Amino acid sequence: xxxxxxxxxxxxxxxxxxxxxxxxxxxxxxxxxxxxxxxxxxxxxxxxxxxxxxxxxxxxxxxxxxxxxxxxxxxxxxxxxxxxxxxxxxxxxxxxxxxxxxxxxxxxxxxxxxxxxxxxxxxxxxxxxxxxxxxxxxxxxxxxxxxxxxxxxxxxxxxxxxxxxxxxxxxxxxxxxxxxxxxxxxxxxxxxxxxxxxxxxxxxxxxxxxxxxxxxxxxxxxxxxxxxxxxxxxxxxxxxxxxxxxxxxxxxxxxxxxxxxxxxxxxxxxxxxxxxxxxxxxxxxxxxxxxxxxxxxxxxxxxxxxxxxxxxxxxxxxxxxxxxxxxxxxxxxxxx
Amino acid sequence: xxxxxxxxxxxxxxxxxxxxxxxxxxxxxxxxxxxxxxxxxxxxxxxxxxxxxxxxxxxxxxxxxxxxxxxxxxxxxxxxxxxxxxxxxxxxxxxxxxxxxxxxxxxxxxxxxxxxxxxxxxxxxxxxxxxxxxxxxxxxxxxxxxxxxxxxxxxxxxxxxxxxxxxxxxxxxxxxxxxxxxxxxxxxxxxxxxxxxxxxxxxxxxxxxxxxxxxxxxxxxxxxxxxxxxxxxxxxxxxxxxxxxxxxxxxxxxxxxxxxxxxxxxxxxxxxxxxx
Ligand SMILES: Nc1ncnc2c1ncn2[C@@H]1O[C@H](COP(=O)(O)OP(=O)(O)OP(=O)(O)O)[C@@H](O)[C@H]1O
Ligand SMILES: [Mg+2]
Numbered sequence: 001x002x003x004x005x006x007x008x009x010x011x012x013x014x015x016x017x018x019x020x021x022x023x024x025x026x027x028x029x030x031x032x033x034x035x036x037x038x039x040x041x042x043x044x045x046x047x048x049x050x051x052x053x054x055x056x057x058x059x060x061x062x063x064x065x066x067x068x069x070x071x072x073x074x075x076x077x078x079x080x081x082x083x084x085x086x087x088x089x090x091x092x093x094x095x096x097x098x099x100x101x102x103x104x105x106x107x108x109x110x111x112x113x114x115x116x117x118x119x120x121x122x123x124x125x126x127x128x129x130x131x132x133x134x135x136x137x138x139x140x141x142x143x144x145x146x147x148x149x150x151x152x153x154x155x156x157x158x159x160x161x162x163x164x165x166x167x168x169x170x171x172x173x174x175x176x177x178x179x180x181x182x183x184x185x186x187x188x189x190x191x192x193x194x195x196x197x198x199x200x201x202x203x204x205x206x207x208x209x210x211x212x213x214x215x216x217x218x219x220x221x222x223x224x225x226x227x228x229x230x231x232x233x234x235x236x237x238x239x240x241x242x243x244x245x246x247x248x249x250x251x252x253x254x255x256x257x258x259x260x261x262x263x264x265x266x267x268x269x270x271x272x273x274x275x276x277x278x279x280x281x282x283x284x285x286x287x288x289x290x291x292x293x294x295x296x297x298x299x300x301x302x303x304x305x306x307x308x309x310x311x312x313x314x315x316x317x318x319x320x321x322x323x324x325x326x327x328x329x330x331x332x333x334x335x336x
Numbered sequence: 337x338x339x340x341x342x343x344x345x346x347x348x349x350x351x352x353x354x355x356x357x358x359x360x361x362x363x364x365x366x367x368x369x370x371x372x373x374x375x376x377x378x379x380x381x382x383x384x385x386x387x388x389x390x391x392x393x394x395x396x397x398x399x400x401x402x403x404x405x406x407x408x409x410x411x412x413x414x415x416x417x418x419x420x421x422x423x424x425x426x427x428x429x430x431x432x433x434x435x436x437x438x439x440x441x442x443x444x445x446x447x448x449x450x451x452x453x454x455x456x457x458x459x460x461x462x463x464x465x466x467x468x469x470x471x472x473x474x475x476x477x478x479x480x481x482x483x484x485x486x487x488x489x490x491x492x493x494x495x496x497x498x499x500x501x502x503x504x505x506x507x508x509x510x511x512x513x514x515x516x517x518x519x520x521x522x523x524x525x526x527x528x529x530x531x532x533x534x535x536x537x538x539x540x541x542x543x544x545x546x547x548x549x550x551x552x553x554x555x556x557x558x559x560x561x562x563x564x565x566x567x568x569x570x571x572x573x574x575x576x577x578x579x580x581x582x583x584x585x586x587x588x589x590x591x592x593x594x595x596x597x598x599x600x601x602x603x604x605x606x607x608x609x610x611x612x
Pocket of ligand 2: 040158
């Protein structure tokens with residue numbers, strides 16, 4: 001089992017409040033991703049759950065009982081750090097076995113478990129090496145191996161892939177998703193990579209200045225953001241925001257349209273503009289267009305787009321894909 | 337041509353390094369040479385460098401006059417004893433400062449170091465009186481306490497700088513893996529810090545071995561280490577250069593040998609962890 005419930009969790013460092021009041025319920029076996037801008041408190045919240053930081057207030061309920069005052073060892077959670085944090089003086093074997101040794105497990109049992117974890121993670125040939133003799137990807141696997149052997153109630157990952165190159169990151173992402181399916185364990189995963197958040201998560205938790213801004217499945221957040229903040233944060237490239245007269249037509253302070261929800265035409269449309277820049281990605285082209293209504297807007301065109309910078313162009317937002325926001329940045333539901 | 341220039345440069349640099357090394361070593365070399373002269377030749381002008389009557393009689397006389405081994409054993413007990421006691425206090429202190437710093441940790445470190453800035457003679461009278469009243473004069477225990485407190489700030493500082501190099505996440509990983517504080521110290525921190533702890537140990541044994549002010553002032557015979565042994569040859573009856581040199585050579589020999597074997601650790605220790 002691995003349910004984790006945060007109840008009015010607060011964290012202050014001295015006089016500075018980092019987490020004002022966090023509430024969250026994570027179900028057993030769920031893959032939850034924390035996202036948010038740098039410094040918003042993702043790592044802090046994860047470390048509070050781990051027990052590496054003390055809460056300033058509130059409860060952290062793991063499997064039904066409050067663990068907020070328990071030391072990390074007693075919470076039954078595993079953590080994978082961004083810097084891997086392997087024990088440099090121990091072999092891969094001993095790195096993986098350390099937690100089991102601390103738990104006082106008999107030797108033959110430890111050996112069997114280490115062998116099994118090593119096999120799962122393709123580390124069998126490296127068991128006798130020291131961490132410094134491994135590549136970045138292999139080190140990350142050892143860190144994951146160290147986390148899985150103890151069969152924790154939940155896994156905590158703090159940006160585990162951000163030190164890897166792009167290709168390896170994709171591969172490890174799939175491996176972690178595979179692992180989640182195989183183990184069926186609860187996982188909390190901190191990242192600021194859009195793709196990781198959208199593809200891996202059962203639910204995404206968007207944090208803003210230590211507050212839980214919105215919680216939902218990736219597509220819920222994509223389709224129905226509660227606020228300007230979430231709308232701007234989820235999705236890549238960013239959602240376009242237009243305020244002023246045009247927004248007024250939609251009875252809103254600000255309207256938002258995603259780059260993929262705007263149709264282009266060289267003859268006619270709702271908004272007139274001029275192409276300023278074109279980014280060709282092969283499968284898509286991102287056009288940055290200067291418009292009279294809302295400054296520079298980004299539009300995604302499928303495939304290769306034949307018009308280049310300087311060309312006149314017309315934009316038409318998809319009507320039922322327009323997001324409306326009031327003057328407080330909250331979404332106005334039942335969009336036109 | 338570039339090659340030739342760099343070769344010449346290298347030659348000059350090497351020569352300069354040897355020259356500086358020789359200059360620094362010269363007093364020690366001169367002491368050793370003098371120890372093999374007669375008292376008369378030790379005084380002669382111009383000084384004789386190599387061509388004199390080599391004799392070992394000074395060593396015989398020194399050995400006869402004073403019990404060298406007793407001084408050596410006192411030096412060993414005082415230097416090693418005080419360093420070990422200091423480590424016992426310094427490792428937890430440095431751990432706390434490096435991995436669980438408070439608001440005033442930096443100030444505390446500076447304050448500890450500032451105690452080394454006071455001239456020791458300023459504390460001599462009170463310490464002497466305390467020692468006299470507590471019956472600690474000329475006792476090894478009392479001297480170990482003084483040397484331990486004397487070097488504690490430096491030991492804490494050295495360990496602190498070494499511990500600072502260790503990423504805290506590694507200790508946190510151990511905590512997540514279920515290690516108690518004690519096991520975290522023994523199985524994770526200590527093995528990673530072995531080079532640092534070793535060089536701290538060595539450097540402080542040497543510092544304690546060479547410490548002369550307190551050892552001379554607080555001992556007479558029973559607890560007197562090698563510094564007192566040397567000093568006994570510059571007596572009011574006159575200076576005996578050759579015998580003094582012989583005594584000095586005998587006093588520094590053990591530490592010289594130790595230093596030779598521990599060169600690598602010592603360099604690390606003296607650079608306070610700046611070189612990895
Ligand atoms: N030990 C600490 N003492 C004081 N302030 C801290 C401490 N740890 C973190 N903070 C502050 O708390 C805030 C949140 O930090 P945190 O590391 O949780 O951010 P994050 O969301 O993980 O950012 P990133 O994406 O850059 O990793 C930051 O403003 C940081 O300066
Ligand atoms: Mg972080």
